[in-house]
Amino acid sequence: MALPDKLVAEFDELVKNYPQRRAALIPALHRCQEELGGWISPGVMEDCAEYFQLEPVEVYGVASFYPMFHLKPVGEHVVGVCHNISCDLRGAEDILERACSATETEVGRTSENGRFTLEVLECQGACASAPMMVVDGVFHENLEPDDVTRILREVGER
Amino acid sequence: MSHETFLLDRIGSEDSHTLDGYKRAGGYEALAGILKDGRDPADLIEEFKASGLRGRGGAGFPTGLKFSFMPDPAKDKRTRYIALNADESEPGTCKDRVLLREDPHGVLEGCLIAAYTMRVQAVYIYVRGEYRVPYQRMAEAIAEARKAGLVGKEVLGSDFTCEVYMHKGAGAYICGEETGLMESLEGKRGHPRPKPPFPAGFGLWGQPTTVNNVETLFNLPFIVNRGADWFRTMGTEKSTGNFLCGISGHVNKPGVYEVPFGITARTILEDYAGGVWKGRELKAWFPGGSSTGLVPASFIDTAMDHDSIKGIGSMFGTAAMIMLDETACVVRSSHVIARFYDHESCGQCSQCREGTQWLSQIFERIEAGQGRPQDVELLVELSHGMTPGKTICALSDAAAIPTLSVVKHFRAEIEAHVEHAGCPLRAPAEATA
Ligand SMILES: Cc1cc2nc3c(=O)[nH]c(=O)nc-3n(C[C@H](O)[C@H](O)[C@H](O)COP(=O)(O)O)c2cc1C
Ligand code: SF4
Ligand code: FES
Numbered sequence: 001m002a003l004p005d006k007l008v009a010e011f012d013e014l015v016k017n018y019p020q021r022r023a024a025l026i027p028a029l030h031r032c033q034e035e036l037g038g039w040i041s042p043g044v045m046e047d048c049a050e051y052f053q054l055e056p057v058e059v060y061g062v063a064s065f066y067p068m069f070h071l072k073p074v075g076e077h078v079v080g081v082c083h084n085i086s087c088d089l090r091g092a093e094d095i096l097e098r099a100c101s102a103t104e105t106e107v108g109r110t111s112e113n114g115r116f117t118l119e120v121l122e123c124q125g126a127c128a129s130a131p132m133m134v135v136d137g138v139f140h141e142n143l144e145p146d147d148v149t150r151i152l153r154e155v156g157e158r
Numbered sequence: 159m160s161h162e163t164f165l166l167d168r169i170g171s172e173d174s175h176t177l178d179g180y181k182r183a184g185g186y187e188a189l190a191g192i193l194k195d196g197r198d199p200a201d202l203i204e205e206f207k208a209s210g211l212r213g214r215g216g217a218g219f220p221t222g223l224k225f226s227f228m229p230d231p232a233k234d235k236r237t238r239y240i241a242l243n244a245d246e247s248e249p250g251t252c253k254d255r256v257l258l259r260e261d262p263h264g265v266l267e268g269c270l271i272a273a274y275t276m277r278v279q280a281v282y283i284y285v286r287g288e289y290r291v292p293y294q295r296m297a298e299a300i301a302e303a304r305k306a307g308l309v310g311k312e313v314l315g316s317d318f319t320c321e322v323y324m325h326k327g328a329g330a331y332i333c334g335e336e337t338g339l340m341e342s343l344e345g346k347r348g349h350p351r352p353k354p355p356f357p358a359g360f361g362l363w364g365q366p367t368t369v370n371n372v373e374t375l376f377n378l379p380f381i382v383n384r385g386a387d388w389f390r391t392m393g394t395e396k397s398t399g400n401f402l403c404g405i406s407g408h409v410n411k412p413g414v415y416e417v418p419f420g421i422t423a424r425t426i427l428e429d430y431a432g433g434v435w436k437g438r439e440l441k442a443w444f445p446g447g448s449s450t451g452l453v454p455a456s457f458i459d460t461a462m463d464h465d466s467i468k469g470i471g472s473m474f475g476t477a478a479m480i481m482l483d484e485t486a487c488v489v490r491s492s493h494v495i496a497r498f499y500d501h502e503s504c505g506q507c508s509q510c511r512e513g514t515q516w517l518s519q520i521f522e523r524i525e526a527g528q529g530r531p532q533d534v535e536l537l538v539e540l541s542h543g544m545t546p547g548k549t550i551c552a553l554s555d556a557a558a559i560p561t562l563s564v565v566k567h568f569r570a571e572i573e574a575h576v577e578h579a580g581c582p583l584r585a586p587a588e589a590t591a
C-alpha cells in the first residue's frame with residue numbers, strides 16, 4: 001500500500017511550514033484519518049513512517065499518544081460525549097445514556113450494524129454550553145436528552 | 159455592572175471574523191502604527207511591563223517580563239519562535255475558543271505585535287484538534303492577512319518579516335503545558351521537558367521560544383493603541399485590565415463574560431450568570447478551572463484577582479468558574495476530575511502516573527459506597543507525595559491540589575460516604591441499592 005498521491009502532495013506542502021520534516025507528522029496523521037476511513041491502520045502508519053523517514057514504531061508511539069487518533073476501525077459515524085466536570089454537573093450522564101440507546105452500542109464500541117462508534121470525551125472547551133457531544137467532529141451543545149435522539153436519528157439516516 | 163469593556167466589543171457583528179469587519183473596528187492600526195514609527199522593541203517591552211498584563215493561560219506570569227527573557231538578537235543569531243497556546247483544555251475553560259472563532263484577526267494582530275517586540279521570525283498557532291471551526295476561522299484570517307501584506311515578507315512595506323503557521327493538535331491535555339506543547343509541535347508525544355533549560359533559551363527545535371496564551375496576546379493591540387496607563391485603570395494594582403470569565407455548571411446563564419479583575423465572584427455569579435439555577439443555594443465552586451482548589455460557598459464574596467483567590471487557598475487559574483449547587487456531590491465531582499488527570503498524565507513521573515491513578519480509584523470506590531475508613535487519610539498522603547514541585551510539570555499538582563482542598567473543606571461529606579456506604583445526598587434506598 002502507498003499513500004494516495006493527493007495526500008503526498010499535501011504533505012509536501014505541509015512539511016515546508018517547519019524547519020524539521022517530522023513536525024508535520026500529527027497534522028498529516030489527521031489528514032490520513034480523515035481521508036482513509038476514519039482510522040489509522042498499521043499500513044498507513046508504515047507509509048507515514050516512510051514518508052517522514054521514521055521507524056514505524058515511532059509513528060505508532062505518537063499516534064497512540066493522542067486520543068483523537070483511532071487505531072482500530074470505527075463505524076460510519078463517531079459519537080463522543082463529554083463526561084468532564086461542567087458537562088457532568090449539567091446532566092452528561094443522561095446524555096450518554098441516550099447516546100447509548102440511540103446508537104445501539106456502549107462506550108468504546110461500535111454498533112453491530114457498523115453505523116456508530118461511541119466514546120466518552122474529556123473537556124472539549126464547550127463548558128459554558130454543557131452538556132455537549134461531538135458527532136463526526138461537529139459540536140452539539142446545550143443538549144437535552146431528546147436532542148440526542150433526534151440528532152443521532154438524523155445522522156444515521158444520512 | 160457598568161464597567162469599561164473592550165475584549166469582546168467587536169464580537170456580535172456578523173463579519174467580526176473577517177478582515178473587513180476587523181478593519182472597520184480599527185483593526186491592525188496598532189501594528190501599522192508600530193511599523194510606521196519604527197517603534198523600538200525595548201520600548202514596547204517597557205510598555206507591556208508597565209501595563210501590568212499577566213498571562214491568561216493559568217499561571218498569571220507577567221507578560222512583559224516574559225518577553226524580556228528572550229535573548230538579545232544582536233548577540234544570539236538563532237531563529238526565534240512564538241508558540242501561541244490555543245490548546246485550551248483545562249476543564250471549565252472555554253474562553254479562547256470564542257476569540258479564535260469570532261475575532262481571529264484580533265488574535266493574529268496580537269501575535270504579530272508580540273513577534274515584532276521579541277523579533278521573532280515565525281509564529282506557530284497550536285490549536286487543539288477538536289476546535290474545527292476556530293481552526294478554520296484562524297486559518298482564513300491568516301490567509302486574508304497574508305494577501306493584505308500583513309503576514310510574511312516585509313509586513314506593510316516595513317523591514318519586519320514574520321511567518322504565521324497553523325498547527326493542529328490531537329486531543330491531549332498535557333500538550334497545553336508549554337514544554338509538552340513544544341514536543342508535540344515537533345511531531346512527538348507531548349512529554350513535558352524538565353526545566354531548566356527554559357523555552358526562551360531552548361525552545362522549539364532548540365531555538366529561543368516564547369509560549370503564550372491566546373487571551374494574553376489578544377490584549378496587546380489594545381495596550382499599544384491606548385497605553386499602559388489606560389490599561390491600569392481597570393482591575394487591581396497587581397492584576398490589571400479585564401479578563402474573560404467562563405462560568406459553567408449550576409448557573410442560570412453559563413457563558414463567557416468580560417469583567418475587570420477585582421470584581422467579586424458573587425457579582426459574576428449573580429449579575430452575569432443569573433445566579434444559581436433552579437432557585438437553589440450554592441454549595442461550592444472552583445475559581446479557575448478544575449486544577450484550582452474547590453472552595454465552599456462562604457467564599458463567594460472574594461474578589462476575582464490573583465492575590466485574593468490565593469488568599470482563600472485556591473488559584474485564579476484560567477478564571478473558569480465552575481459552580482456546584484447544594485445537590486451536587488463533591489465526591490462525585492472529585493472522581494470525575496481525578497479520572498481526568500489519570501487519563502491525561504503523560505506517565506513520565508512515577509508520583510504523577512501512580513498518584514493520579516490511585517486518586518481516581520479511591521474516589522471511585524468512595525462514590526460507589528466501597529470506601530474504607532482510612533481512605534481520606536490516604537487521599538491526603540498521596541496528594542502530599544504529588545505536590546508541590548515534585549514532578550517534571552504541574553499536572554501532578556493540578557491533580558493533588560483540588561484533592562487536598564476537597565478534603566480540607568468537605569471532609570465530613572467524604573467520611574459520610576464511607577460511613578453510609580454511598581452518597582448521603584441521595585435517597586437512602588438509592589444509596590444502599
Ligand atoms: C497540565 C497543564 C496544562 C496547561 N494547559 C494550558 C492550555 O491549554 N492553554 C494555555 O494557554 N496554557 C496552559 N497551561 C499553561 C502553560 O504551561 C503556559 O503557562 C501558558 O501557556 C503561558 O501563557 P501565558 O503566559 O500567556 O499565560 C497548562 C499548564 C499545565 C501545567
Ligand atoms: S507531572 Fe505528570 S504529566 Fe507532567 S511530566 Fe510528570 S507524569 Fe507527565
Ligand atoms: S466539561 Fe464538557 S466541554 Fe468542558
